[in-house]
Amino acid sequence: MPKGETLNEFNNGQPFAGSAEVRRGKLRGMTDASEHFFFLCPRCADNTILQILDFGVMRDAPATYDLEHRAKAKRDFKIAMKIHCLKCKLMDFVEISNDAWQGGKITSDPLVEEPSVYSN
Ligand SMILES: [Zn+2]
Numbered sequence: 001m002p003k004g005e006t007l008n009e010f011n012n013g014q015p016f017a018g019s020a021e022v023r024r025g026k027l028r029g030m031t032d033a034s035e036h037f038f039f040l041c042p043r044c045a046d047n048t049i050l051q052i053l054d055f056g057v058m059r060d061a062p063a064t065y066d067l068e069h070r071a072k073a074k075r076d077f078k079i080a081m082k083i084h085c086l087k088c089k090l091m092d093f094v095e096i097s098n099d100a101w102q103g104g105k106i107t108s109d110p111l112v113e114e115p116s117v118y119s120n
Helices: none
Strands: 028-031 037-040 051-062 075-084 091-097
Touching: 051 091
Parallel strands: none
Antiparallel strands: 028 037, 051 075, 075 091
16 A cells, blocks of 8 residues: 555445546536535536545555655645535546646646636
8 A cells, every 4th residue: 555545344345446437527516605626527518516425545645756846745635525416316437636637737747638617
């Protein structure tokens, strides 16, 4: 297990992965009137907010990853979330971390589709 990774009860300890419905640029999100961030259902495509049913801290450790480009980072982390749409019943997974891709233009990746709302 890499440094900082922890066992937890997320997804009942079962393997998980986001489906094709959330990969390749299909999962969007936005803030409300505050700084609170929401994921939006990729299936409903009408800005329906997804619930976060569960989360697991998969990694939380002092920063060691690529410090040459992340000199100000205090910690390395990865959080996995189980997401759900009340409207269409989508159930899926997403992860957020700060020790993977940390800069540049995501739509420059040929594997990421560019949503029309993000055309610039
Ligand atoms: Zn939905």
